[in-house]
Amino acid sequence: MSIDIEDRRGELLAMRDRVLRAAQDIVEDDKDDGELSSAAGDQHLADHASEMFDREVDESLGENADQLVRDIDAALARLDEGTYGTCTRCGQPIPEERLDAVPYAVLCVSCKRDEERR
Numbered sequence: 001m002s003i004d005i006e007d008r009r010g011e012l013l014a015m016r017d018r019v020l021r022a023a024q025d026i027v028e029d030d031k032d033d034g035e036l037s038s039a040a041g042d043q044h045l046a047d048h049a050s051e052m053f054d055r056e057v058d059e060s061l062g063e064n065a066d067q068l069v070r071d072i073d074a075a076l077a078r079l080d081e082g083t084y085g086t087c088t089r090c091g092q093p094i095p096e097e098r099l100d101a102v103p104y105a106v107l108c109v110s111c112k113r114d115e116e117r118r
């Protein structure tokens, strides 16, 4: 196996964490619906830390945060299953360069392109 599972897992978990934090900021901006079940509570210390990351991911994140977290969760589940790194559509291995860029990718490049065309 060419993929270091534990590395990927750590990477995905860290990414999930950052997305959730950034998404929380966005949600708080949009509506005052404090329905998040996390222990974050009224801890606003993260505001500064997430500010930089927000700027970094804002474009790609936006309202896709939910989807992104779902993708990351799916990737983590696939790590457990041992199907990580395989395209869910055509079953071909996803190139490692792609996984480096998009660790939660579930589609190979051509399937992804195919899907975006719709």
Ligand SMILES: [Zn+2]
Residues within 6 Å of the ligand: 087, 088, 089, 090, 091, 092, 107, 108, 109, 110, 111, 112
């Ligand atoms: Zn594919």
